[in-house]
Amino acid sequence: MDQTTAHALEAPFVQTFEQGNVGRTAMEAGSPPLLSITGLTVVLADRPETRLLDAVQLELRKGEFFALVGESGSGKSVLCSTIMGVASSELRCLGDIHIEGRRLSDVDRRQRAMIYQQPSLYLNPVRRIGFQLRETVQVIDGLSKKEASERAADLLRDVGIDDPNETMRKYPHEMSGGMNQRVMIAMAVAMKPQLLIADEPTSALDVTTQKQILDLLEQLRSDMAILFVTHDLGVALQRSDRIGVLYAGQLVEIGRADLVARTPLHPYTRALFSAVPPLSGRPRRLHSPAGSLPEPTQRQAGCNFASRCSGTLDTCRHTRPALQGIPQQMVACHNSEA
Amino acid sequence: MRRNTQKIFASKIARALVTLVLMVTSVFVLMRCAGDPVTVLLGPDATADMRAAYSGELGLDRPILAQYLTYLHNIVRGSLGVSYVYRQDALGVVLSHLPLTLILTCSALTLAALTGVAGGITAAVFPSSFIGRACTIGTVVGLCVPSFFLAIVLMLAFSIQLNWLPTGGAEGWRSLVLPAITMAAASSAVLARYTRVAVRESLDSRYVLAAFARDIPFWRILIHHVLPNAAVPILTILGLLIGGAVTGSTVVETVFSWPGIGNLFVTSVGNRDVPVVQAIVLLAGTAMIMTNLAVDLGYTWLDPRSKSSET
Numbered sequence: 097m098d099q100t101t102a103h104a105l106e107a108p109f110v111q112t113f114e115q116g117n118v119g120r121t122a123m124e125a126g127s128p129p130l131l132s133i134t135g136l137t138v139v140l141a142d143r144p145e146t147r148l149l150d151a152v153q154l155e156l157r158k159g160e161f162f163a164l165v166g167e168s169g170s171g172k173s174v175l176c177s178t179i180m181g182v183a184s185s186e187l188r189c190l191g192d193i194h195i196e197g198r199r200l201s202d203v204d205r206r207q208r209a210m211i212y213q214q215p216s217l218y219l220n221p222v223r224r225i226g227f228q229l230r231e232t233v234q235v236i237d238g239l240s241k242k243e244a245s246e247r248a249a250d251l252l253r254d255v256g257i258d259d260p261n262e263t264m265r266k267y268p269h270e271m272s273g274g275m276n277q278r279v280m281i282a283m284a285v286a287m288k289p290q291l292l293i294a295d296e297p298t299s300a301l302d303v304t305t306q307k308q309i310l311d312l313l314e315q316l317r318s319d320m321a322i323l324f325v326t327h328d329l330g331v332a333l334q335r336s337d338r339i340g341v342l343y344a345g346q347l348v349e350i351g352r353a354d355l356v357a358r359t360p361l362h363p364y365t366r367a368l369f370s371a372v373p374p375l376s377g378r379p380r381r382l383h384s385p386a387g388s389l390p391e392p393t394q395r396q397a398g399c400n401f402a403s404r405c406s407g408t409l410d411t412c413r414h415t416r417p418a419l420q421g422i423p424q425q426m427v428a429c430h431n432s433e434a
Numbered sequence: 435m436r437r438n439t440q441k442i443f444a445s446k447i448a449r450a451l452v453t454l455v456l457m458v459t460s461v462f463v464l465m466r467c468a469g470d471p472v473t474v475l476l477g478p479d480a481t482a483d484m485r486a487a488y489s490g491e492l493g494l495d496r497p498i499l500a501q502y503l504t505y506l507h508n509i510v511r512g513s514l515g516v517s518y519v520y521r522q523d524a525l526g527v528v529l530s531h532l533p534l535t536l537i538l539t540c541s542a543l544t545l546a547a548l549t550g551v552a553g554g555i556t557a558a559v560f561p562s563s564f565i566g567r568a569c570t571i572g573t574v575v576g577l578c579v580p581s582f583f584l585a586i587v588l589m590l591a592f593s594i595q596l597n598w599l600p601t602g603g604a605e606g607w608r609s610l611v612l613p614a615i616t617m618a619a620a621s622s623a624v625l626a627r628y629t630r631v632a633v634r635e636s637l638d639s640r641y642v643l644a645a646f647a648r649d650i651p652f653w654r655i656l657i658h659h660v661l662p663n664a665a666v667p668i669l670t671i672l673g674l675l676i677g678g679a680v681t682g683s684t685v686v687e688t689v690f691s692w693p694g695i696g697n698l699f700v701t702s703v704g705n706r707d708v709p710v711v712q713a714i715v716l717l718a719g720t721a722m723i724m725t726n727l728a729v730d731l732g733y734t735w736l737d738p739r740s741k742s743s744e745t
Contacts, residue, residue: 180647205649218644222662222737232648267738283648
């Protein structure tokens with residue numbers, strides 16, 4: 097454990113993170129969960145043994161900024177589209193998703209909004225920005241065309257676009273990725289959702305724009321819960337209250353961001369930390385675990401990380417570990433106390 | 435942006451003009467390759483004197499370049515020679531057949547556009563329903579059945595068995611029905627096929643997924659998001675169909691003895707009426723180039739991306 101603590105403290109973002117997160121944990125107590133996911137398992141419809149998500153357990157509260165971290169293929173996007181209710185028809189979902197205590201199928205679609213990694217692909221290329229935003233406002237609020245135009249301009253101003261009327265006349269291809277992402281956020285805000293899913297919204301943007309978009313999301317969190325999906329550990333720790341680490345379709349660690357940053361309990365989380373290059377000091381060789389993420393078709397009965405883990409026990413090969421520990425930080429590992 | 439659009443328009447029009455000149459030139463070359471016009475006109479028994487006299491009269495003894503320039507000059511003046519059969523201006527003969535062809539092709543294309551686009555959308559939106567499957571099967575049948583066969587089947591059924599409609603001629607709207615349906619069938623199938631693919635592709639796109647996630651009603655998505663995107667390939671196909679149809683379908687006009695340009699074309703080839711054939715070919719080529727130009731210009735209106743990508 098000492099060794100891992102040392103690793104974590106080496107990471108430069110821990111400092112920033114601790115300054116930025118004072119007083120954020122208050123929301124953990126009280127209020128019932130806004131989003132509650134229990135035992136969510138997603139399989140391929142024609143091959144049910146292939147699990148893309150495996151018994152995912154997750155609760156989000158209003159005002160919470162939750163970061164979901166995982167590498168490509170870990171199931172992040174499957175989770176997002178399942179919550180949004182737009183999962184491919186080739187997938188079958190088992191388990192429960194509740195929003196404010198109601199089953200997902202009974203919940204108004206407008207309760208959830210989503211923004212995406214490549215906003216330009218999610219905007220209609222042949223319709224003007226103004227049309228698309230106004231349409232959303234009209235459908236959601238039932239406003240007249242003129243009122244909707246004014247509301248659309250206000251929404252664009254709120255997301256930091258200074259010349260909304262000019263922007264509304266443009267087509268998506270005439271705008272930068274950052275501007276398109278702002279438009280997507282404006283559309284999401286127009287829906288007044290309880291839950292905002294942000295699927296790597298800043299991965300395709302340059303760092304300056306990235307910061308602006310993240311600040312924008314920070315402003316929104318008072319009205320909703322934000323599920324922020326990323327593979328950028330630094331961003332995740334800096335901005336979020338809690339983080340979850342997804343590995344091969346399973347949440348292997350979930351907890352308060354400051355606790356996870358200080359003492360990552362799962363060997364995979366530790367591996368993620370040691371793969372982040374330091375910003376200061378002598379560059380060291382970055383560690384990455386041997387092997388690669390097991391394909392969904394090749395996952396074994398035991399722990400998915402067993403083949404890449406240095407502390408593998410006998411039980412790891414036979415029994416899938418479940419999340420356990422104190423509510424502030426849970427881990428799915430047989431050897432986490434070691 | 436506006437200036438850019440003008441530039442694109444100018445370059446497209448210029449390109450169409452170049453194509454036009456190339457087309458006119460190849461018609462000239464092909465006509466000279468088709469055989470010695472003097473032999474064609476006078477028959478193999480003509481004496482050498484007669485041949486020489488006729489050559490001189492038609493200007494065929496002059497250098498080929500001079501002949502070509504005269505040909506171009508005549509085209510610009512709108513004179514395409516005198517029909518051997520009708521003893522009238524060839525272009526005039528062709529144009530007098532044009533209205534009937536336009537009536538037939540316009541009704542056939544309207545029918546094809548309505549049924550084809552509607553069928554394609556239905557097949558794309560309800561791929562596994564009965565009506566969607568029916569559209570898909572109808573498309574395949576329409577593509578496979580040749581028009582001369584369909585014409586005969588329709589004639590047997592509606593003219594001979596039921597005696598509802600005439601087998602041919604051009605008297606009143608009743609004689610228009612069967613040729614229009616026959617001509618529309620194949621075009622409708624082609625359109626339906628491309629519409630289905632285009633609509634399907636747009637329905638599967640991410641902007642449609644995002645629109646669904648914004649709770650926009652399905653019909654609104656279809657009309658305001660899917661169709662504007664699918665319109666580009668549909669317009670392309672429609673343009674090709676119009677371009678090809680302006681001169682009439684030779685097969686349909688012949689089978690139903692519809693006295694349009696297509697019918698005139700077949701008769702004139704049989705009569706070796708070179709000026710008329712040439713006039714029809716030039717008209718067909720011009721129509722094709724013009725509709726293609728119209729489609730090209732339509733793109734910039736339908737797809738705003740084409741304005742900025744093509745500079």
